[in-house]
Amino acid sequence: MYDFIKNKIIRGKTPSMFRLPFVYSLGKAMVRCNLLKFSYRSAAMTVEYGMEQIRRIFKGRSPYVWVSAFFPTEFLHALDIVSFSPEVISALITSLGFQNNFLEEAESRWWSRDNCSFHRCAMGGLISNFYPVPAAFCASSHLCEGGVFLFNNLARRYHRPFILLDTPLDNNDNSLLYVTRQLQKIITLLEGVAGTRLRVEKLEEAVFNTEKTRQAMLKVNELRRHPYSPLRSKDAFAYLYLYFTGMGSRVVPGIYETLAAELEKKIKESQNSKGGETSPRYRLLWMHLQPFYQNGIMDYLEANGAELVFEDFSHVYWESWDPGRPLEYIANRMLAHFNYGRIERRIKVIKELARRYNVDGVIHFSHWGCRQSCGSLNIIRNSLQEEGLPFLVLDGDCVDSRNFASGQVQTRIDGFLEMLA
Amino acid sequence: MEQQAVEKAFWERLEEEKNKLLQKKEKLAWICSYTPVEIISACKLHPYRFPGREGTPFSADSYLHSSLCFFARCSLERVLKEAGKGKDVLAGMVLVNSCISMLHFYHALEKLGCLPFVYLLDLPRDNSEQARHYYAANLRGFHQALSKHCGCESNESELWEQIYLFRENRGRLWELYAGRNGEVAIDGDEIMRLVNAFTVLSPEKFSNFFAVYRENILGKRKNNLSGPRLFITGSFVPEGLTGFIRELGGVLVLDDLCIGRRMLQFPPEEPDEADGDPYSYLARLYLGKDPCPRMQQAYEKLEEIEKTLKTYHIDGVIFYYLKFCDPWYYYGQLLKEKLNNIPLLVLEGEHAGITGQMRTRISAFLEMLS
Amino acid sequence: MPVAGIDIGSLSTEVVILKKEEMLAQVIIPTGANSKLAAEKAMKEALEKSGLSFNELGYIVATGYGRVSVPFANKKVTEISCHGKGAFFLHPGVRTVIDIGGQDSKVIRLSPQGKVIDFVMNEKCAAGTGRFLEVMAHALETDLEEMSRPSAPSVKTANISSMCTVFAESEVVSLVAEGHPREEIIKGIIYSVVERTISLARRVGVEEELMMTGGVAKNIALREALEKSLGIKITVPDEPQAVGALGAALLAAEEAVK
Incomplete structure (x- = not known):
């Protein structure tokens, strides 16, 4: 979806133009006037939302903070603090094709290639003054551990507060108490960043927005089970920005609702038109993120009759809770993440998704340096084997294209497809 | 000459005692210095620091991804090797959720089922009141689970007894760090060997050994050591590294190592049975130590580092970290920047002993300092 | 036709x-x-x-x-x-195939009907492949033929601890410099490929009969070491x-x- 922007606008320009707020105002206007083509209206809305956030960062009027994956952004929306997700921004930069500038910048200062390239890219952008220094670094320790250390490091380096949500391993009463107490402390710290007090009704509204988002996402996910559902993983990754920073925003529920309506319409159209869309030969589940540079993996799979019908990150992992008790709602959401903690929970969800989406196989994209997602893959492989679910691990890197060996990847995909046949 | 023979005999006997332990069956292995060894002892098991392995984690890589740290992979390798030989020399293992590699190591151990008891203890990243409260509850849970496994009652007065016992031993070793800002008569390598013994021997055995050490060795040391004064920090340093530095004439004055000085810290006030439960005391003890880089406050000590090094008249710093160890990697990045006036040697290891290249680099570093 | x-x-x-x-x-x-x-x-x-x-x-x-x-x-x-x-x-009795080629090693599991039911391949680097053996032979200034000769059981195994081809090469060079006998080093190299292969094979599980294919299967020393470690006989066409x-x-x- 970024192809158009990439080909028509960026070619020949330097990345520095992306520091100008008006570029994003212009971008938003182009989206609104349908000058940029999107297969989904909701995807256009997502881009518009993202551009507005980034515009505000470069405009520099409102406080902005870095957030690691799954930090409770409800507080930020309630306090009108702009959040910046280094992972998503690195993904964006990679899809625009200038990630190497930042990676090399970081590496030239001895940042090792053994570590996550999302982080190396983000860090390269910060040390080369591409991004303004944020007012705080907010990390949550579940899932991504490297992000916690990176943020702690950067906070020290730039003399900014490091705000940590220490997420316990198990979901029980003791953990819930610990998280809730920490959330209270985090509120105080964030009030310091925003320079205002958090109003209870604002927080309640933010949590209510998360609940509305949750319900809309559930609707989308239910529709995606339909054999005629056209939404594939490669399109679903367009909504990544919302997943990482949009919880609590008042705009985001509408985007998912629009997506649900669009899907419903497209499914009906397919059903009504003669025969509809032919169903794919193989239905696959995608795990973890995708490479954001040109790689052709997903197109290649599609061209060979294998459709990625769902991806684990779109799974709605938390149960409903009374939005009138916002801290508990957030604490429960934090503790519910299936990819964190004991492996049984993760395996259970993968199996459940495999059943729900009626898939023939599972592909895990292993991002080099992501120790959380890759660590126990062989245990997952064995568990899926027991269910007779073929499992393919693709080793690669989401950001650093130098870690991508297309020949090797293709042989593995071909072998996997031949095995499914 | 005679003194040399006495010392040699002491260290040999210590080695012998450690080797005897390899066959002992009631050992409950632990790895991370945040493990409450007192609880293990209170359940009548022998808390035994698992040494990992020096070598290549081939079999372990069937279960753990190759981008995980070598310590976790080598440790799994050792478990697999011993289980493969049909040796039942461990009563089990308790792991602390101190980093992502330990979590995955736990997953593998649990799935493989080759040990009779495996436990994962969650560790907060903070030393706040809430965190201590949370950790204390986890410690109680661990005590209950282990007692249940051993078929005994979780006995708090027994636990208090172990707390006093370990506290005494920690205190004895801690005294060795006193006055090291001046001339030193014992090298850090010697302290490391004692700390090592503390982590594998039973508390009673260790106090016996230490009494002999104090009497026959410590009391008779007169001459101060000369050579470049060094500070060492980083993740699990390979066995023999500090000895090698000593051989080359370096004097290890101070360390910031988990199986080192940080193993010995405890709250200054006397533990008071009447005043609370043992779990809160242990939570205070473990969370109150100088933090490992995975802890939230770890970076605060970097602000003081130059001052500390000046106080101890340090000539050079050695920083060892394991490849793929994120917490130490990000910490090391800042450490490098903070040390402007003191030479620093950075060693990246694969938990495979001291390689030839490492030897060359350490030698060159010490030549540079002398 | x-x-x-x-x-x-x-x-x-x-x-x-x-x-x-x-x-x-x-x-x-x-x-x-x-x-x-x-x-x-x-x-x-x-x-x-x-x-x-x-x-x-x-x-x-x-x-x-x-x-x-x-x-x-x-x-x-x-x-x-x-x-x-x-x-x-x-x-037709083959259920597991180990193929070690020039830059890839793979383990393939077959159903009784001969259908591929699972497979794994080495990670990106060349350790444990034919290329690895070639690089090591070069470092020892020898050829693949010598690498293939089985050594007497009494010969010790030099410890090649590095997982990476580049580092293992420098390790081999320093083992030579330290005066380790060549046959011990060769045994160490073979051992490291064998262990890697087994590590890969365990991920999908090994079921008899096992056939080894690819150029490296011709290496008798390696095949024998693999048989010994796995405890099963390996067929080589x-x-x-x-x-x-x-x-x-x-x-x-x-x-x-x-």
């Missing part, structure tokens, strides 16, 4: 021509720098050997890394399916390198009758 299978690997290119399961020709040549040229050359040689002309071939399946650069192939299939197919044809091309030819024969 005669059919052909062609396997273009990183080190060697093989062609097999079949007619009703009868092998008319088999050719193995080094791939060199240009895989397209190697494919053409190997095919030409095989046709000469079999006395056929190109137009007489009913169907051609290409496999191996260079499969994409064979313009005359009717179909491209991965070496995973081809090695599975070839191994099962040679020995006469031309382990050509199993991929054979499998490709068998698939070509199936396609030709469709």
Whole structure:
């Protein structure tokens, strides 16, 4: 979806133009006037939302903070603090094709290639003054551990507060108490960043927005089970920005609702038109993120009759809770993440998704340096084997294209497809 | 000459005692210095620091991804090797959720089922009141689970007894760090060997050994050591590294190592049975130590580092970290920047002993300092 | 109708021509720098050997890394399916195939019907592959033949601890410098490839019978060490390198009758 922007606008320009707020105002206007083509209206809305956030960062009027994956952004929306997700921004930069500038910048200062390239890219952008220094670094320790250390490091380096949500391993009463107490402390710290007090009704509204988002996402996910559902993983990754920073925003529920309506319409159209869309030969589940540079993996799979019908990150992992008790709602959401903690929970969800989406196989994209997602893959492989679910691990890197060996990847995909046949 | 023979005999006997332990069956292995060894002892098991392995984690890589740290992979390798030989020399293992590699190591151990008891203890990243409260509850849970496994009652007065016992031993070793800002008569390598013994021997055995050490060795040391004064920090340093530095004439004055000085810290006030439960005391003890880089406050000590090094008249710093160890990697990045006036040697290891290249680099570093 | 299978690997290119399961020709040549040229050359040689002309071939399946650069192939299939197919044809009892090639090693599990049910491949680096052995032989200034000679059980195994080809190479150089006997170092190198292979095999599980294919299967020392470590006997066909091309030819024969 970024192809158009990439080909028509960026070619020949330097990345520095992306520091100008008006570029994003212009971008938003182009989206609104349908000058940029999107297969989904909701995807256009997502881009518009993202551009507005980034515009505000470069405009520099409102406080902005870095957030690691799954930090409770409800507080930020309630306090009108702009959040910046280094992972998503690195993904964006990679899809625009200038990630190497930042990676090399970081590496030239001895940042090792053994570590996550999302982080190396983000860090390269910060040390080369591409991004303004944020007012705080907010990390949550579940899932991504490297992000916690990176943020702690950067906070020290730039003399900014490091705000940590220490997420316990198990979901029980003791953990819930610990998280809730920490959330209270985090509120105080964030009030310091925003320079205002958090109003209870604002927080309640933010949590209510998360609940509305949750319900809309559930609707989308239910529709995606339909054999005629056209939404594939490669399109679903367009909504990544919302997943990482949009919880609590008042705009985001509408985007998912629009997506649900669009899907419903497209499914009906397919059903009504003669025969509809032919169903794919193989239905696959995608795990973890995708490479954001040109790689052709997903197109290649599609061209060979294998459709990625769902991806684990779109799974709605938390149960409903009374939005009138916002801290508990957030604490429960934090503790519910299936990819964190004991492996049984993760395996259970993968199996459940495999059943729900009626898939023939599972592909895990292993991002080099992501120790959380890759660590126990062989245990997952064995568990899926027991269910007779073929499992393919693709080793690669989401950001650093130098870690991508297309020949090797293709042989593995071909072998996997031949095995499914 | 005679003194040399006495010392040699002491260290040999210590080695012998450690080797005897390899066959002992009631050992409950632990790895991370945040493990409450007192609880293990209170359940009548022998808390035994698992040494990992020096070598290549081939079999372990069937279960753990190759981008995980070598310590976790080598440790799994050792478990697999011993289980493969049909040796039942461990009563089990308790792991602390101190980093992502330990979590995955736990997953593998649990799935493989080759040990009779495996436990994962969650560790907060903070030393706040809430965190201590949370950790204390986890410690109680661990005590209950282990007692249940051993078929005994979780006995708090027994636990208090172990707390006093370990506290005494920690205190004895801690005294060795006193006055090291001046001339030193014992090298850090010697302290490391004692700390090592503390982590594998039973508390009673260790106090016996230490009494002999104090009497026959410590009391008779007169001459101060000369050579470049060094500070060492980083993740699990390979066995023999500090000895090698000593051989080359370096004097290890101070360390910031988990199986080192940080193993010995405890709250200054006397533990008071009447005043609370043992779990809160242990939570205070473990969370109150100088933090490992995975802890939230770890970076605060970097602000003081130059001052500390000046106080101890340090000539050079050695920083060892394991490849793929994120917490130490990000910490090391800042450490490098903070040390402007003191030479620093950075060693990246694969938990495979001291390689030839490492030897060359350490030698060159010490030549540079002398 | 005669059919052909062609396997273009990183080190060697093989062609097999079949007619009703009868092998008319088999050719193995080094791939060199240009895989397209190697494919053409190997095919030409095989046709000469079999006395056929190109137009007489009913169907051609290409496999191996260079499969994409064979313009005359009717179909491209991965070496995973081809090695599975070839191994099962040679020995219908085979359930596990270990293929160690030039830059890839893989373990393939087969169903009793000969269908591929799971497979794993080495991670990105070359450790544990034929390329690794080549680099190590070079570091020892020896050839693959010496590396293949089984050593006496009394010979010690030098410890090659590094997981990475580049570092292992420098480790070998320093072992030589420290005066370790060559045969101990060679044993250490073989051991490290064996352990890596087993580590890979455990991920999918090893079921008997086990066949080893690919060029490295010719290494007797390695095969014996692998047998010893796994505790099962390993079958190695006469031309382990050509199993991929054979499998490709068998698939070509199936396609030709469709």
